[in-house]
Amino acid sequence: MSTKQSTNQLPILQLDEKDMAILKLLQIDGKMTIRDIASKLNLSTTPVYERIKKMEQAEVIKQYAAIVDPKKINKGLTVLCYITLKEHSKKYGKKFIQEILGFTEVTECLNISGEFDFMIKVQVKDMDEYREFYVNKLGELDNLSHTQSIFVISVIKTTHQVVF
């Protein structure tokens, strides 16, 4: 029998140095024009155009996005919240995940090794807003065993760049 596959089945690209060079530039400036990229890499527009299209279709480039500064929109407090579940069955794990995905405060959710099952990153205005989240949203979930909140004192570095 075949089960539903959540892993997307897209052409696996073998990227060369030119592809990587393009990605490197677009990671820093997603609005960079094909001509500018071409001239910076000593190429013509055609190969740059085709390579970008190829990487977009293969979802190497997942999206183009404006990166907003959380501090500037009153979301300057970051909290890492570690969570262990009571029930670890697949069923209960999925339920937890679905509920977590519904919380807009949660900007990241990782299933991790070690003492805890999950780490979620919570982005809020201040401690009041975090308490509100912790008590009325996270606290309402019925599968939690225990949690631990670690507060971010300062953000030294944060980037989406993975190509160098």
Add this chain to the structure above:
Amino acid sequence: MSTKQSTNQLPILQLDEKDMAILKLLQIDGKMTIRDIASKLNLSTTPVYERIKKMEQAEVIKQYAAIVDPKKINKGLTVLCYITLKEHSKKYGKKFIQEILGFTEVTECLNISGEFDFMIKVQVKDMDEYREFYVNKLGELDNLSHTQSIFVISVIKTTHQVVF
């Protein structure tokens, strides 16, 4: 006496619902055109144009970027590495930070509360590459007290969106 201020002194914007609506759209599609945004928000191009420019200058919008899928470029292993320093003086902290910022594998570095001083997120291909990083880069720093590596089993959610 005045000391060097690292905190950027930019006009603090009071954003209204229209600004937030624009940010919301640009976070999802940074290449969205001013006309498209305008029509979606039932506005003309002028206010949209001026509001975006204003938010760019105030660095509410930090940048436009292409978001690359780490898995697709052979950086599919994420490790959270927790670090405590031996010396906590300002001088030694700065040295540590400077060295960490030089490691391209580190996509995030947070100064945190609790047992450890820092959490760094390390993005690598596989365990071999992590060991290489752990031994030859992190291990070469001379101010480390102790560390703990937590491995990401699966990424449930990850986003840069902070406006909803």
Add this chain to the structure above:
DNA sequence: TATTTTTTAGAACAAATGTCTGTTTTTTAT
């Protein structure tokens, strides 16, 4: 209510953009 100030509408322009076609160069395989 009257008046000033701020914001938006609507249209228009020049410049820049993605996209395509045919040709040339480079690479690969025989």
Add this chain to the structure above:
DNA sequence: ATAAAAAACAGACATTTGTTCTAAAAAATA
């Protein structure tokens, strides 16, 4: 060395883009 295949070049086109201007509307102030 030669043929075949793949990649890059160069240039051109239609469209769309950011941007600006003037007038109108809306909001804020007195």
